[in-house]
Amino acid sequence: MAEMKVELCGVELDNPVIPASGTFGYGYEFAELYDINVLGTFSFKGTTKDPRFGNPTPRIAECSAGMINAVGLQNPGVEKVISEELPKLKKCFHKKVMANVSGFSVEDYAYTCERLDKCEEVGWLEVNVSCPNVHGGGMSFGTDPKAAAEVTRAVKKVTTKPVIVKLSPNVTDIVSIAKACEDAGADGVSLINTLLGMRIDLKTKKPVIANKMGGFSGAAIFPVAVRMVYQVAKAVSIPVVGMGGVSSAEDVIEMMLAGATAVEVGAANLVDPFICRDIIRDLPEVMKKYKINALKEIIGGCL
Amino acid sequence: MEQKIFTVTENIPLTETVMRMRLQGESKAKCGQFVNIKLDGLYLRRPISVCDHEGDILTIIYKVVGKGTEQMKKMQAGEKLDVLTELGNGYDLSRAGDKPLLIGGGVGVPPLYMLAKELIKAGKRVSVILGFNTAAEVFYEEEFKALGAAVTVATADGSRGVKGFVTDAMKGMDYSYFYTCGPEPMLKAVYSASETEGEMSFEERMGCGFGACMGCSCKTIYGNKRICKDGPVLRKEEILWQK
Numbered sequence: 001m002a003e004m005k006v007e008l009c010g011v012e013l014d015n016p017v018i019p020a021s022g023t024f025g026y027g028y029e030f031a032e033l034y035d036i037n038v039l040g041t042f043s044f045k046g047t048t049k050d051p052r053f054g055n056p057t058p059r060i061a062e063c064s065a066g067m068i069n070a071v072g073l074q075n076p077g078v079e080k081v082i083s084e085e086l087p088k089l090k091k092c093f094h095k096k097v098m099a100n101v102s103g104f105s106v107e108d109y110a111y112t113c114e115r116l117d118k119c120e121e122v123g124w125l126e127v128n129v130s131c132p133n134v135h136g137g138g139m140s141f142g143t144d145p146k147a148a149a150e151v152t153r154a155v156k157k158v159t160t161k162p163v164i165v166k167l168s169p170n171v172t173d174i175v176s177i178a179k180a181c182e183d184a185g186a187d188g189v190s191l192i193n194t195l196l197g198m199r200i201d202l203k204t205k206k207p208v209i210a211n212k213m214g215g216f217s218g219a220a221i222f223p224v225a226v227r228m229v230y231q232v233a234k235a236v237s238i239p240v241v242g243m244g245g246v247s248s249a250e251d252v253i254e255m256m257l258a259g260a261t262a263v264e265v266g267a268a269n270l271v272d273p274f275i276c277r278d279i280i281r282d283l284p285e286v287m288k289k290y291k292i293n294a295l296k297e298i299i300g301g302c303l
Numbered sequence: 304m305e306q307k308i309f310t311v312t313e314n315i316p317l318t319e320t321v322m323r324m325r326l327q328g329e330s331k332a333k334c335g336q337f338v339n340i341k342l343d344g345l346y347l348r349r350p351i352s353v354c355d356h357e358g359d360i361l362t363i364i365y366k367v368v369g370k371g372t373e374q375m376k377k378m379q380a381g382e383k384l385d386v387l388t389e390l391g392n393g394y395d396l397s398r399a400g401d402k403p404l405l406i407g408g409g410v411g412v413p414p415l416y417m418l419a420k421e422l423i424k425a426g427k428r429v430s431v432i433l434g435f436n437t438a439a440e441v442f443y444e445e446e447f448k449a450l451g452a453a454v455t456v457a458t459a460d461g462s463r464g465v466k467g468f469v470t471d472a473m474k475g476m477d478y479s480y481f482y483t484c485g486p487e488p489m490l491k492a493v494y495s496a497s498e499t500e501g502e503m504s505f506e507e508r509m510g511c512g513f514g515a516c517m518g519c520s521c522k523t524i525y526g527n528k529r530i531c532k533d534g535p536v537l538r539k540e541e542i543l544w545q546k
Contacts, residue, residue, distance in 0.1 A: 022516065029514045029532070033304065045517070053520065053527055056545070058508040060518035062347045062370075069510060074517045074527065208508075218346055270511035271341070271348060273387070274306065 002284035003294035006040070008262045009162030009187045009239055011096060011123050013040035016295060017252060017280050020243050020266035021046050021100035021126065021166075022071065026085040030269075031092035034277045040262060043098040043126050044085070047116070049108045051077035061199040061208040066218025066245070067267055068197045070211040073102050073131055078112045086121050096123025100166070102131050103151075109141075110154040117159035126241075127155055130168030130193035132215045142168040142193075145180035152184035162187035164241060169221075169228055170196045178232040178240075190241035190264065191232060192225045218267040221245040226258045233259020234303050247275065249282040253290065259300040304389055304513050305330070309361065311382045314375075317364065317442040321410065322376055323354075326361045326384065334417035335393035335504060335536050338363065339512035341385040342374050348387065349375070350512050350531070352484070352504070354413035355420070361388070364413035364442075390512050391535050394418050394502060399427055400479025404501075405452070406469050406493055408434040408485025412443055414504060418482055419452050429453070430478060434469035434489065438462035470496040491544060503542065504535045521545065 004015035019030070021043040030036050054072035061068040075081065089097065099116040103109035113125050129142035129151055141147045148165065155163050165181040167174055169192035178189050194215025199208040207213075225244025233240045242260025246252060247268040255263045268275045283295075292298055309328035317323050332338065332353045338361070339348040349371040355362040367376050378384075394414075399422055405415040412433055422429050429452040435441050436459045447454045456464030457472040465472045469485070470492045481501030483493050490503050507530040510518035514532030521528055523541040528534060 023511075025515045025517075053522060054517065057519060057521070060347070060508045060510045060516070062345065065346055067347055067510065069516065069518060071517045071520075074520055267346075270516050271346065272306075273304070273511070273513060273515070 002287040002292070003296070004283055006261055006296050006299070008241070009124060009164065011162065013262060015040045015280050015283065016256065016260070016262040017276055018042055018098065018241070018262055018264045019269055019276050020264035021128065022069075023266045023269040026081070027089050027093050027097070030273060033273055036093055037095060038277055038280050039095070041095055041098050041123060043100045043264060044089070045075050046073045046100045046102045046128055046131065047075050047078050047081050047112060048073055048102050048104075049078055049112050051075065051080065056210040058208060058210055059214065061214065063197065063199065063216060063218065063220065065220035066216055067270070068199060068209060068214040068216050069194070070209045070214030072211065078115050082115060082119060086119055090121055097121050098124045098126050098164070100126045100128055102128040106151055106154045109151050110158050113155045113163070114158040117161050122161060124162045124164055125155065125159060126164045126166050126190055127151060128166045128193070130166050132168070132170060132194055132196045132213070142177065143171050145177045148177050149180040149184035152181045152186045156185040164188040164190050166193055167191040168193050169224060169244070174228050175231050175235045178236050182236045182238050186238060188239040188241060188261075189232060189236065190243060192221070192228050192244040195221055195224065217245070219245045219247050222251060226254060229255060229260050230258040230303070233300055249279050249286040252279060252283065253286060253292070253298065256295060256298050257301040259303055261299050304387055307386050307388055309384045309386050311378050311380050311384065312360065313380060314378050318440050320367050321364060321440075321442055322367060323362065323364050324375065324378070326363070326386070327359055328361065328386075329359060330356060330361050330388045332356045332361060332389050333393040334421055335414055336389055336391045337512070337535065339387040339390055340375070342371055345371055345374070347510065348512060350390070350509050352414040353417065355417045364410065366410040387512060391531060392533065394482055394504075394536055396421060396425065398480055398500070398502070402428040402430065402477065402479045404473070404476060404478035404481045405429060405431045406434070406473070406481060406483040406485070407432070408469055408489040409440070411483070411485030411489070411504070414484050415482065416443060416446065419447055419450050423451050430476065431455070432457060432469045432472045434472070434485065435463075436460065468492060473497070494539060494542065497539065501539045502536050503539065505530050505537060506535065
């Protein structure tokens with residue numbers, strides 16, 4: 001019998017498959033399609049202190065084997081998430097959820113995390129210091145080890161639940177940032193967020209996306225993600241959540257061999273809304289094929 | 304929403320750039336809704352409005368404008384397509400009144416076909432304005448007439464029907480409510496020219512097409528809405544023009 005359970009920062013998951021933030025809303029669009037309780041957990045839509053509309057449209061562009069988004073953290077704000085989204089989610093999801101948080105100042109991050117830390121539905125805080133789509137925030141904290149550490153420390157000070165810092169690939173040395181977060185008390189890191197990208201429309205000779213640039217994700221970025229997960233997992237002793245272009249059970253196993261304790265699935269959900277359910281369904285068969293008895297035994301198997 | 308495999312039964316040109324594809328398969332698609340089509344080698348699905356749905360045949364009409372639609376154009380009867388269907392809110396037929404006016408521009412015309420059919424079935428006196436740039440681009444005039452609608456064609460260059468825009472054809476018309484679909488400048492013009500309440504179907508670049516990614520959001524007087532899930536049809540009174 002294939003054993004899919006893994007433990008992420010002290011909390012057991014039935015399987016390592018986690019829909020990534022921004023591709024799964026607050027869960028209930030997908031709950032209409034299948035029982036989302038089959039998931040390990042999921043990371044909900046990036047939440048900020050105040051409500052945000054995000055960037056002007058168009059904010060989506062097609063790419064070879066991927067897509068660019070420049071949504072810019074549209075969300076109803078942390079108070080509405082707590083009063084409206086979480087109660088709705090509770091009706092269709094009975095496991096702990098991963099709360100994804102973004103901010104524009106260290107105080108923002110600490111405030112939003114402190115509010116969500118008190119919610120019983122929340123099992124982990126995923127602190128996004130890597131959103132490429134907002135100015136003066138997000139990624140600017142994730143491209144400097146000192147700033148990333150400062151956010152981590154501030155969040156850890158006011159929370160009790162595991163803090164997983166979500167890292168940007170748009171840096172020269174992701175390992176130094178991961179280590180800075182670990183030293184500042186992070187319980188885990190997740191990577192990679194999207195790669196900064198751009199498309200230009202040949203007809204209009206202008207950028208496709210109103211915000212000009214956006215985050216590139218999808219199957220095309222998988223090898224970059226595997227490489228970075230491998231580098232970080234080699235260097236830190238806290239759990240690494242791997243993501244970036246994951247679209248199959250085979251990809252999940254490859255990510256885990258690179259050092260991921262759990263694996264997030266992002267853009268693929270937007271193309272095939274059933275993909276996470278299908279990956280979980282396919283995993284036992286693929287494990288059998290590669291003679292894997294328990295997924296937790298292969299974490300970092302190639303390090 | 305449902306994920307279905309459809310079989311292409313017809314894929315023919317209506318004009319130089321506009322194609323009609325008929326798909327066989329089970330669906331509950333309503334008028335004003337759209338389907339999202341997976342195409343080999345392309346990452347994101349392609350959203351196309353539903354033109355008609357009768358029995359197990361779904362009709363879509365699309366303009367060949369880029370890689371995705373170029374690929375669709377080459378498809379032959381018998382080929383299979385992975386489609387997410389029953390997407391979006393669709394038109395609200397209950398608000399039509401006794402003599403609704405349907406206004407379509409270019410590839411905004413197709414979703415009005417099934418709407419006209421259902422309104423006529425419900426005993427309404429339906430008028431339709433079809434707007435195009437030039438006579439060579441006109442399609443579905445006869446199909447709307449065959450349903451029993453009063454059809455006015457408008458062309459920007461005057462090569463067919465009323466010379467001018469759909470708003471020129473609207474002048475002096477008596478209607479109880481309007482439904483429209485077309486390019487955004489046309490929607491704005493109809494918004495200003497219309498004398499009754501009505502609803503408009505919007506287009507936006509979409510990621511998922513089912514409300515998950517927030518790629519196609521817009522602001523309305525009722526707050527942020529997703530064109531794909533809370534739309535594509537918005538009521539006139541809630542629209543806030545952004546661009």
